[in-house]
Amino acid sequence: MSIQDKVIEIIAEQAVLEPSDVTLESTLEDLGIDSLGLVESIFAIEEAFDISVPFNANEPSASDFDISSVASIISGIQSLVSEQA
């Protein structure tokens, strides 16, 4: 499974949606994922890819990790995974 598909699967599960309902343009707000859902998604992503996502809920915009859309999250994960490789 590609990184994109895996991330979409995790986000879809959190939003209680089918993966096909999650588009790259969707925002977490569109998908009904609240702040607790966001940290749970990040935890699941960290577990799935064995990476550490630099995200602080107090200042979501302060880190390099962009959560403004599904596409930006996927691209952030891709670079974290490649940095690790």
Place this chain on the structure above:
Amino acid sequence: MKRVVITGAGTVNALGHNVDQTLEAMREGRCGIGPLDLRDVERLAVQIGAQVQDFESEKLFNRQQIALFDRFTQFALVAAREAIGQSGLEFHGDLAAKSGVVFGNSGGGMQTLDENYRTVYEDGKNRVHPFVVPKLMNNAAASHVSMEFNLKGPSFTVASACASSNHAMAQAFQMVQSGMSPVMITGGAESMLCFGGVKAWEGLRVMSKDACRPFSANRNGMVQGEGAGAFVFEELEHAKARGADVLAEIVGFAMSSDAADIVMPSKQGAARAISGALENARLNREDVGYINAHGTGTAANDKTECSAVADVFGPHADALMMSSTKSMHGHLIGGTGAVELLACIMAVRDGIVAPTIGYEEADPECAIDVVPNEARDANVEVALSNAFAFGGLNAVLALRRF
């Protein structure tokens, strides 16, 4: 001062998943204690407990709720759903704004602590699930009850070890009695039957390895249980105005502190709480027909408790009944007083006194009618519920037939 009545009751414990099943088990003198089913049980010296059987979380909560609710919170919600359902209350507007939840609990989310300590210490992982804190905090149960039922008034958790539920219910009683809240949801919940929870208790060497036999000369310790009890405490006129069924009236309470020893009970502290409850409820000693004992089945508690009762009641101590239902549902620690209040309700409402099971041998130091082994029909007007905690914190409630 307002009068305070109970208009709903709910529970889940080793004897049943609701009040009817629990009271039936108490009437039949059934024992909920058995072999513990938990991870690493073979490393425990104490391998028995009163676990809640066949608790199907998946049918009671959705996936997101299960991720967020420790077992003690799940128990609290199940009990609160039953109690509030029975009361018929819905919370909107002013009623919602003034009504709250005071719940007893001692250990917090022990299952969550146990699992996550394993993750970081035993498995060496450096990352834990983000819900660890909201699951383990000991106000989680009270908070989730407030959220599920829109209770926007005063809500908090009371922790006084084995007296937590009685302190919580005494607090809720005062809030309704004073006119501060028309309705309070109260009771307690606990779930300590995990490896770390039982191992910690083992250290004190007060646990029985075979059975809980309160007041019996051959008693050899307490047995832990788990579960929750919940009640709707309602101002009498409020209950009457909506034609609610009343289970019993709470007529008084007292609290006292031994100020003596962190684990050894004090006869004087217990006696002051019992006599204080009579005074607070304006009862005569002779009015009391039944006492639900703290009755842990330890050598120290049971003789101290009997001695305190003898001191307070004098000759009437020979006429009243005192049983320990912990012999059946185990010691629910912070939730225990809530489940035990059900036995008091059964005594005053149904005229049936729950027994002390496992009673085998008379102890001259516990010379009181402990209703050995079989439930009894009796005309009980007033019942007391005793709770005497580690730390010397005591709380006694008084119930009257309505």
